Amino acid sequence: MYDTIIIGAGMSGLAAGIRLAYYDRRVCILERHNTIGGLNSFYRLRGRDYDVGLHAVTNFTPKGEKKGPLARLLRQLRFRWDEFALAEQVGSTIAFPGVSLQFGNDFDLFRSEVHKQFPRQKDQFEKLISKIVDYDDLNQEIFDLSTRQVLAETIDDPLLIEMLLCPLMWYGNGREHDMDFGQFCIMFRSIFFEGFARPLAGVRLILKKLVRKFRGLGGELKLRSGVDKIHVQDGEAVSVVLESGEELLGRKVVSSAGWLETMRLCDDVSHVDSSQAGQLSFTESVSILDCPPRDLGVDRTIVFYNDSEKFHWQKPSGLSDVRTGVICSPNNFAYDPDDDAQAMLDGVVRITSLANHNSWSALSEQEYALEKLRCYDDVLESAVRFTPDFRNHIIDTDMFTPTTIRRYTGHDNGAVYGAPQKRLDGATHLKNLFICGTDQGFVGIIGAIVSGISVANQHLLRD
């Protein structure tokens, strides 16, 4: 009998597991795949390492800072700041036709950019900042407000509104068209007030730290252990049945599979409304270059681009929508120059585009391979309008699509940020079943880890 069974060895499940194991709970994490990480996993192809989810870690705060999610999670998981080996971004850009805004990890740069490019919005922008500073995480009513409405009431230049929404929706909005105001504030803080960083070794470094700590504390991790169902009796989850038929007993169960996906596992739930699933999925076009990207002038950490004045955040009707995208180079972080591993780093440019899961999953194997090539070309054609053209220097490519993301995350529609409706308290219809991760409310690597911690603290450690 376990004290807690955790479904999914992504960032949130591992973080919850560490909290429980640290306080001597008997805990087991079940992972369907043969590796950990979920959305934030990694893979090896033709001798090269690739990250799946990670562009950058958000919420960067420097060593010694005591406030904010990064400092909090380090304390809660008993890590020293240095252990994540975070190197800061060199600088990022929001690029729209004819106007761009630079930003880095010092908020004053972004503020001065907005003041310079939108001089008549100076006071309005400051008013928005104070609303974001005042926003209280715990108030569900304010969380649910329409961001577009709040922005329209505060700022009267529509272009500035779109330029603010573009990066924040790209990095953490599971809702089409609009965004929950709470989510907007959380993302604004995590990207503009705090900032981007990355370990040189990528996401695998963070995952390895988490899993090593979890196991070191006596936690059990079972790979290749997909869950077939959560067995319910008298309003309580009593066991978790694996696809192999093995049944594991647990006093409490926490699932990072997603809200609908978890409901479907419960054997007392007969109908799940799949129309509540998230719709937004991505393709990721990865180019390996024969030189560091900055040698070609591709010197930004991240460029969020949009090719018209209106930013469209919605599921494309066809396979993909390349009008907007995110260009990221993992090379463009301020790594320690003495770290020899840096010389080993391939030049990499990753570009994310919006994509439609159903269209991609309907393709035959042959069509799929062909459409990937076609889409890759379209993506690069679109992106080089916002970054120097690097296409003559490509030596290898890879691309993943919504079907890949679905495979890694198990989310309906390969929805990267899960369902639009978040369940902030993590509670379900069963008193001993909880959810954590994407559908609980926090996204991104730091968000997911904080999600696992807070669900563990709130529901799993208080007895």
Add this chain to the structure above:
Amino acid sequence: MTPGDIREEIIDILESIAPDEDLSELQDAPNFRDQLELDSMDFLDIVMELRKRYRIQIPEEEYEQLASMQSTVAYLEPIMKDMAKAS
């Protein structure tokens, strides 16, 4: 354990919660919260660490006794005076 031992143990717990923190200047009278910016999650950890290390159960309504070093040591002294120091 003497009050001095208890203080040392609390410092050890705080060090494990906040490994990057310099605790050598920690004052006994002012609240932890004002000196270390601990949030409610961290307070839960002080309680949980005491339970983990010494099997001490602190009821939720008495958490406020742990606001500063002074009040914490005073609160724990009668409970811990007959305990041996954990290694």
